[in-house]
Amino acid sequence: xxxxxxxxxxxxxxxxxxxxxxxxxxxxxxxxxxxxxxxxxxxxxxxxxxxxxxxxxxxxxxxxxxxxxxxxxxxxxxxxxxxxxxxxxxxxxxxxxxxxxxxxxxxxxxxxxxxxxxxxxxxxxxxxxxxxxxxxxxxxxxxxxxxxxxxxxxxxxxxxxxxxxxxxxxxxxxxxxxxxxxxxxxxxxxxxxxxxxxxxxxxxxxxxxxxxxxxxxxxxxxxxxxxxxxxxxxxxxxxxxxxxxxxxxxxxxxxxxxxxxxxxxxxxxxxxxxxxxxxxxxxxxxxxxxxxxxxxxxxxxxxxxx
Amino acid sequence: xxxxxxxxxxxxxxxxxxxxxxxxxxxxxxxxxxxxxxxxxxxxxxxxxxxxxxxxxxxxxxxxxxxxxxxxxxxxxxxxxxxxxxxxxxxxxxxxxxxxxxxxxxxxxxxxxxxxxxxxxxxxxxxxxxxxxxxxxxxxxxxxxxxxxxxxxxxxxxxxxxxxxxxxxxxxxxxxxxxxxxxxxxxxxxxxxxxxxxxxxxxxxxxxxxxxxxxxxxxxxxxxxxxxxxxxxxxxxxxxxxxxxxxxxxxxxxxxxxxxxxxxxxxxxxxxxxxxxxxxxxxxxxxxxxxxxxxxxxxxxxxxxxxxxxxxxxxxxxxxxxxxxxxxxxxxxxxxxxxxxxxxxxxxxxxxxxxxxxxxxxxxxxxxxxxxxxxxxxxxxxxxxxxxxxxxxxxxxxxxx
Numbered sequence: 001x002x003x004x005x006x007x008x009x010x011x012x013x014x015x016x017x018x019x020x021x022x023x024x025x026x027x028x029x030x031x032x033x034x035x036x037x038x039x040x041x042x043x044x045x046x047x048x049x050x051x052x053x054x055x056x057x058x059x060x061x062x063x064x065x066x067x068x069x070x071x072x073x074x075x076x077x078x079x080x081x082x083x084x085x086x087x088x089x090x091x092x093x094x095x096x097x098x099x100x101x102x103x104x105x106x107x108x109x110x111x112x113x114x115x116x117x118x119x120x121x122x123x124x125x126x127x128x129x130x131x132x133x134x135x136x137x138x139x140x141x142x143x144x145x146x147x148x149x150x151x152x153x154x155x156x157x158x159x160x161x162x163x164x165x166x167x168x169x170x171x172x173x174x175x176x177x178x179x180x181x182x183x184x185x186x187x188x189x190x191x192x193x194x195x196x197x198x199x200x201x202x203x204x205x206x207x208x209x210x211x212x213x214x215x216x217x218x219x220x221x222x223x224x225x226x227x228x229x230x231x232x233x234x235x236x237x238x239x240x241x242x243x244x245x246x247x248x249x250x251x252x253x254x255x256x257x258x259x260x261x262x263x264x265x266x267x268x269x270x271x272x273x274x275x276x277x278x279x280x281x282x283x284x285x286x287x288x289x290x291x292x293x294x295x296x297x298x299x300x301x302x303x304x305x306x
Numbered sequence: 307x308x309x310x311x312x313x314x315x316x317x318x319x320x321x322x323x324x325x326x327x328x329x330x331x332x333x334x335x336x337x338x339x340x341x342x343x344x345x346x347x348x349x350x351x352x353x354x355x356x357x358x359x360x361x362x363x364x365x366x367x368x369x370x371x372x373x374x375x376x377x378x379x380x381x382x383x384x385x386x387x388x389x390x391x392x393x394x395x396x397x398x399x400x401x402x403x404x405x406x407x408x409x410x411x412x413x414x415x416x417x418x419x420x421x422x423x424x425x426x427x428x429x430x431x432x433x434x435x436x437x438x439x440x441x442x443x444x445x446x447x448x449x450x451x452x453x454x455x456x457x458x459x460x461x462x463x464x465x466x467x468x469x470x471x472x473x474x475x476x477x478x479x480x481x482x483x484x485x486x487x488x489x490x491x492x493x494x495x496x497x498x499x500x501x502x503x504x505x506x507x508x509x510x511x512x513x514x515x516x517x518x519x520x521x522x523x524x525x526x527x528x529x530x531x532x533x534x535x536x537x538x539x540x541x542x543x544x545x546x547x548x549x550x551x552x553x554x555x556x557x558x559x560x561x562x563x564x565x566x567x568x569x570x571x572x573x574x575x576x577x578x579x580x581x582x583x584x585x586x587x588x589x590x591x592x593x594x595x596x597x598x599x600x601x602x603x604x605x606x607x608x609x610x611x612x613x614x615x616x617x618x619x620x621x622x623x624x625x626x627x628x629x630x631x632x633x634x635x636x637x638x639x640x641x642x643x644x645x646x647x648x649x650x651x652x653x654x655x656x657x658x659x660x661x662x663x664x665x666x667x668x669x670x671x672x673x674x675x676x677x678x679x680x681x682x683x684x685x686x687x688x689x690x691x692x693x694x695x696x697x698x699x700x701x702x703x704x705x706x707x
Contacts, residue, residue, distance in 0.1 A: 001546045009546075013538040130366035132559055134591055143572065152570055225535040226566055227559070227591050229368055235533065270539035276502055276529030278539075 005148040010271040011264065016155045016224065018263020019162035023217035024240030025247065025255035026169065027210030033186040033250040034206050037098065037106070040113035042214060043237015044120035045089060047230065049082045049215025050135065050222040051124055056081030057136050074138045075157070075223075082219050083212040090211025094204050117233075124230040132229050135222035158220045165216060166256050169209070173252060182206055186250070235279075242286050248299020257297055262286075357396040357653045359384060359643050360419035362412065362430030362440070363636075365404035368533070368559040371587045373432055375630025376454060377402055380429055382622055383640035396653055398644065401425060405436050407532075407557075412436030416443040425449070426650075426658045427643035429636060433557075434458035435504035441469050450659045452642055454635035457581065457605050458508045462680035468659060470681040472638045472670075473605035474688055476505070476580075480512020482688040482704035483553065483578060483603045487513075488520040491576050491601075493550035495523045499540070499564070501556030502529035509555035509580050525549055530560060537564055541571045549575050557582040562591035569596045581605045584631035584691065584698070594696030601701070606672055607687040608700040609634045615671040634671050642668065642675070 001009075024046050031039045056062060057078040066074040097116050101108045142153035173179035184192050185202045193199045221236065222228045239262060247258025262282055269281035289297070361380045363373035384400045401419065405412040412431050419425045420443055427450040431437045437456035444451040445466040452470040453461070459475040487493050496517055500510035507529070514524050525547055530537060541564070544552060552575045554564055561583040568577065577600040584604050589597045609615050609629065618637060622629050645668065647653075649661035668675040676684040688704040 001548075006542070006546045009542050010539055013536075013542055016538070017536050125366070131370045132368050132587065132591055137593070141570065143570075150572055154570070221535075225563060226593070227535070227563065231367070231533075232535070266536075267539045271543050274528060275537070275540035275543075276531070278534070279531060 001148060006271075008147075008149045010267050012149060012151060012155060013271070014264035014267025015260065016158050016263070017266060018243075018260035019158050020217050020221050020224070020236075020259075021240050021243045021263050022256045022259025023162050023165060023220070024214045024237065025243040025259045026166070026252065027214045028241050028244040029247070029249055029252060029255040030182075030206050030210045032244070033252075034182065034189070034203050035098070035102070035109075036250075037109050038113070038241070038249075039093075039098075039207075039210075040110070040237070040241075041093060041097075041116035041120060042210070043233035043240065044117050044124075045086055045093070045211045045233070046214040046218045046221070046237060046240070047228070047233030048089060048120060048124060049086045049211075049218030050228045050232070051128055051133075051218075052085035052215060053078040053082035053219040053222060054133065054135055054228065056085075057138065071138055071140055075219075078136075078138065079161070079216055079219050082215040086215030086218075087208040087212040090207040090209075091204050093211070094207040098207075099200070099203075121230050121233065128230065130230065132227045135226050135228055137223070137226060139223055154224055158224060161216060161220060165213060169213070169252065172209075178202070178205065239282065242282065246286055246289060246296055248296030251296070251298050254296055254298035261297070354397045355395055355653075356399045356424055357426055357647060358399045358401050358422065358424040359640060359647075360422075360425045360428035360430065361400055361402045361636075361640070362405050362415045362419070362428065362436075363402075363432045364407040365402065367406045369407045369432065369557055372558070372585050372630065372632055373404075375585075375633045376432060376636035378622070378626040378630070379454075379633035379636030379638075380640040382618075382625060383637045383644060385625075386621070387641075387644045398647075399424075400640075403430075405431050405433075405440075407433050407436065409435050409439050412440045413443060416440035420444065420447040420449060424653070426647055426653060426655050427452070427662075429454060429639045429643055431456060432632070433503065433505060434461060434508065437461055438504055441466055444468050448655050448659060450643065450646060450655070450662050452639040454639040455581070455605060455632045456505070458504050459682075460504070460508065462682050465680075467663075467681070470639075470642070470662065470677055470683075472635050472642065472675070472683050474686045475605075475682055476509040476512050478686055478706045479580060479603050479605055479688050480509050481516040481706040482690070483580065484513050484516030484520060484522070485706065486601070486603070486690055486704060487551050487553065487576075487578055488517065488522045491551055491578070493522065493576065495525050495547075495549045496551045496553055497525055497544050497547060497549040497575070498527040499544075499552065499554045499556070500527075500529055501532050501560055503532060503556070505582065506555040506557075506580075510553070513553055513555065530556070530564075532557070532560060534560070535563055537567050538571060541567055541573055544575070545571050545573045551576040551578055554579045554583070556580070558585045558588040559591070562588050562597075565592035565600060566596045576601070578602065581631070586628070586630070586698075589693060589696055589698075594693075597693045597696070600693045602691050603704060604631070604689040604691060606635070606685065607689045607703045608691075609671065611700065612672055614669065614673055618671055638671050638675065641670070 027042050097112050139154050144151045181197050181202045243258035243262040244255045247254030266282050270278040363376045365373045384398050387398050403415040405415050434456040437453045445468045455473050457476045459477045498510050500506035517524050579602040581604045583602045646658045646662040650657035672685045690701040690704050691698045692701050
């Protein structure tokens, strides 16, 4: 393996992790965009997404049907099931936990988010047990050699799924009426309300979309690593939040870029420097970047409202 | 928590206690209530006096399968002891606490056990990183601690006379693994990974020391983080270095992911690990194909081959199902603690500790059990297992020098 091949191999590894971070980071940034709220329960939504897919795929009513489908059929069923579940969960979170305190001081929402995070973690622990659960391996192990660089089918699925979702989200935000309303709400909530935009519904939809994206992140995470645990949402959620800040919080393309950059940094840092400093490395880069560019890589607005 | 603002015997105090109407003789009625409470707590109700054995291991979290196996072993020992009648008028009770494999939680659990005056001995913990700080707390309280499986040699070198352990240590396990890698697997270039815990780093260093002494080239040593899931970058790096063998000193949740991702990366090196990998969940989480052909060392020989353990195996399997890797050690440690309490004959920590020190040639599961002056077991067998057709298969009892 030459050093160039090694580099591209590490790039592929980093991109896989980065794509998952990006999907989760989108939810953080979208919710921050409309409400200036950091939804710390978002990492748990990601974890619930993985468990939802596991439940759907292994459900006695569905599991036998999947045997007749090709692998991507099962993946589609699991992915859509998880996104559906978490979309509803996102709506419920917004309605129950955040809407009643929308006009309260910001600290209240932050504490609520942390409480919600504990609640979701413990609920999943009670429902599914405290041990690692094996995630069904829906994707067969296929490996291709491209000029000495090994690419697995799993990696291709992760890249494709997240790319498709990001393009779809970008199209939704840029060129639909709903997207326009979301952008307007992000600019000025009260002015939107005055103009007759149903801000409550727009905010709820934002939560649903962000949560569904996190759910897909959870499915891809479960598929890639094969095990899930009720506390997996914590560190991964924290990393995705870092990615959102890295890209410029509130900025949707920023979250995508931030996720990919963070994944690459971790991959290359662990591959070239030392794997024991993997987490440290990512956060050191974040601190350095924020010192030079407080608004993040693509951030337009100053994140002082957090 | 109820915290009275007013002084005792004042009418306000009475009002706060009952929330009802105050009378002039409120203070007297409060005293009466107190007396009634005291009577209810001591006199009435058939409350048996108990003597408690503390137990701590990770009962939730990723290492819970091993912790639960240990708990089952301890429960079986206590149940059997109850069957043999009480010690004095006391009934044996097991107090199981969860340390979630976190040193902070371990210290909290240790303090809780120390504060409970009914606890006369502790069986725990699983991880060396938990046993290490907790052992200081037990020592300070003069409370007997027997760890079933924490194998880091430094723990017993702190000089705590309250500390005992029923397994072999890593300064035996490490050299045994190194010898196996060098002579049986014939590896010339070895990469070592550990999980940066007291156990993992300690074991990795022992392996490296012996490998170097045997003239084997250790071409790299790196750490991974417990709880992390993505090991592709470091495995890719190892693949580029192309060693003959990869040694991992850590626990099974990370071990399973390493085995699985090793196949995804296409790393051909032989995989060897420590006793932290010895759990059926390793094979389940990694998948039988990915786990096939991996080797691991254990901190004792194969329990199934021990003639002295057959009764335990039958009883355990009838009660809890298949025996886990650490079940037998927890059973042994709990039985020893119960033995010490019976010998002491009184519910007193100092007496139990003194009784433990008199132990000699105890008939345990792994043969005649005894302890050296540090509290380490005199049974020093190291087993070597491999994974064949999705199950652990015993290879041999190892040598270490």
